[in-house]
Amino acid sequence: MKKIIILLAVVVLQISCKEDPKIAVPETKEDPKEISKEIEDSTPIEPEKAIEKVIPKSRKQIKEELTAKGFKTFDYVDEKTQDTILMQQYFMAFLKRGPIRGQNEEESAELQELHMAHLKKMYDLGYADISGPFGDDGDIRGVTIYNVPTFKMADSLAKLDPMVKAGRLEIEIHPWWAGKGFSLR
Template identity: 55%
Template sequence: MRTILYLMILGLGMSCSNTSKKNDGIEMDSEIKDTVTTESLSTSRMEADLKKKGYQTFSYKAGDTTYLMQQYYMVFLKSGPERSQDSTEAAELQKQHLAHLTRLYEEGYTSLTGPMGDDGDLRGIVVFNTATQKEADSLANLDPMVKAGRLVVEVHPWWVAKGGKLK
């Protein structure tokens, strides 16, 4: 363990020594420049691939970083008009609802899913990673809770940087 820690510190020190200051700015060494160029090419390829598949995207550069933005679809699951199911039927619908959401996630159609923390009209949110709003709406409406009228969906386009993370 001590050896690994030593090697990590040594590697960090060596990587820091590869950059040199020039006037007020920082000059990148050729290895770092190559990495930035490779990242830009990678972003361009990813954007082209997404566009070919019908996704809405755009990219922009801020400093040395290129951001690839993709349109996702945020689905709000709201209380539906039919909430009179008995507890057994409601429990079965909930089981089917969770199975549906799990399948969508496993098949790559969704990125985030979760219930709300209160008992309001908004019951949950699902972020769909689909090429079109129509596809997100269709998949959301296949939910057994929606079919039973216990939930209704509201779909909105949402722009997010590829690779973004919740903090």
């Protein structure tokens, strides 16, 4: 278990430290079957091939694009800097200990591989911005932040996780706001 947690931490650190340009948010779909089909059929976009020259967009352009795709946003002015900050709604999915945890070691290892592949796919498709386990052995096992416009879409994507399907994990999702363009430090 310790090895798995360390491996997950390394993967999350590596993913969160990438300096590749963000992949554009894909067209939104509300139907879980459409989302599932798109995930199965898609291949990751290589950022260096998708973007030849990055032209910075204004806060207004970003807000208009997000609004057109169904995202909720708002602006606020930072009192200290007087900068206008664009806030976007994301969805934070807490992965909680599920009721079905009787898998043998081999089944658990296979589920963990499938779980990691699912999270990587969510990241590669631009649906999730960051995922990772918690460092304790509590009931909340990890978190994924979904970059999608609706609760329904975040819930559908989270429920596609093989660990959730197997009942080893359960999902609890909450809307969460963050400043657009800010990174972890």
